[in-house]
Amino acid sequence: MKPAPFRYARAGSLAEATALLAEAPGGDAKVLAGGQSLVPMLNMRLVRLAVLVDVNGLRELTGITPTPEGGLRIGALTRHAELAASPAVIERAPLLAEAARHVGHAAIRNQGTLGGSLAHADPAAELPAALLALDARVRMTGPRGAREVAADAFFHGLLATALEPDEILTAVDVPAQPAGWGFVEIARRPGDFALAGVAVARVGHPLTLPSPPRGGEGEVRVVGFGVGDRPLRLAGAERLLAGATLDAETAARAGAAAGPDCAPPSDVHGSAEYRRHLATVLVERAVLQAATRLAGRRR
Amino acid sequence: MTTPSERPTVRLTVNGRPVEHVVDPRRSLSDFLREELGLTGTHVGCEHGVCGACTVLVDGRSARSCLLFAAQLEGRAVTTIEGLTPAEGLSPLQDSFRVCHAMQCGFCTPGMIVSVTELLAQESAPSTEIIREAISGNLCMCTGYVNIVRAVEQAVAARTAGARA
Secondary structure (H helix, E strand, C coil), X not given: CCCCCCEEEECCCHHHHHHHHHHCHHHCEEEECCCCCHHHHHHCCCCCCCEEEECCCCHHHCCEEECCCCCEEEECCCEHHHHHHCHHHHXXXXXXXXXXXXXXXXXXXXXXXXXXXXXXXXXXXXXXXXXXXXXXXXXXXXXXXXXEEEHHHHEEECCEECCCCCCEEEEEEECCCCCCEEEEEECCCCCCCCCEEEEEEEECCCCCCCCCCCHHHCEEEEEEECCCCCCEECHXXXXXXXXXXXXXXXHHHHHHHHHHHCCCCCECCECHHHHHHHHHHHHHHHHHHHHHHHHHCCC | CCCCECCCEEXXXXXXXXXXXXXXXXXEHHHHHHHHCCCCXXXXXXXXXXXXXXXXXXXXXXXXXXXXXXXXXXXXXXXXXXXXXXXXCCCHHHHHHHHCCCCCCCCCHHHHHHHHHHHHHHCCCCCHHHHHHHCCCCCCCCCCCHHHHHHHHHHHHHHHHHHHC
């Protein structure tokens, strides 16, 4: 359980970090941020590297900054524990704070980073699903300059994303989150990856959404995790909620509509059929949470 | 520009003592503590971040020392179970574990004490549910956790009583 040998570089700047990635022999380098997914894979020799580029000292990648539009720019090195406790995140993107509370255990949340979770792209991870539900944008930089990609286009499949090997994920832009959201997951034990989970959010600027709020007048996003090779928008449920009042009846119908959009894996933890069933139940519960929060105008 | 190194130097403090070492980049913090500093109180169980036996504090926050490389710890302050143990006898938390029989084989105990230390630094009077959540990342194959939770509750009660006295 020891990693294969590699060389280590402590990057002093973002430019240096991208240069180190670009110059690694055979492109065989990886970024070390929190290391809570990468290091187990190194220890088990599922991953072997020529160079490990430690970006933990890069101030450019830190910070949670409120934007004038009501959203947030969140640095890639933000730890899950910071996300969960940040007053700005709790105020402006409460779904994201709640999702962060569900990641692993305390020691994992102290180290693991937002950027790392997105770049790793485990299909059962909470933060990718939350950011997809929030219609976030992912910012990255590399030798060809900086660019950003919508969360919708970022996740390509199992542990695969739009991030190129010589690019570094730098920040995530989260738009203002309207009232009414839900987040639920089921895991065998607290801290385990979810067997299945669902994030529900209304998308659209809070000030331009009509009152009383109705599901379809913004857009309701329903995202499943642990139910496919990446976080999945469950289109059947989203269509059903478009234009609908969020209540117990629509929640149940959205749940029933979610099943066919799921393509969950079968493994020792649960069969595909069981996970699909969980997803339908969890969609219903998450939509009910959103409806309850909307009714109480609780964010 | 920084050149990738096969033998990086790292300077950190361990239990308040400054340490400077040239390390193999793949040397985990847990192996560094045990094999290079002789601090064998940090136990190594699964080596992939699941069991919690190797939990230490880094700048006061809990971390799996098997998921950190020693080379990463430049400028950081690491506290191990040795650093949480008085020169003589036991800390009140350790004594509560002893009194409540909160261990059998003892393999998980250092990690438990470290995780609970972080909890008690953050919460003055954690509920049973919060205690259980705080130790959920530390696996114990012997006790069934009941006595560990009791030990933490008793340590909290003793601290609260001490604060009132």
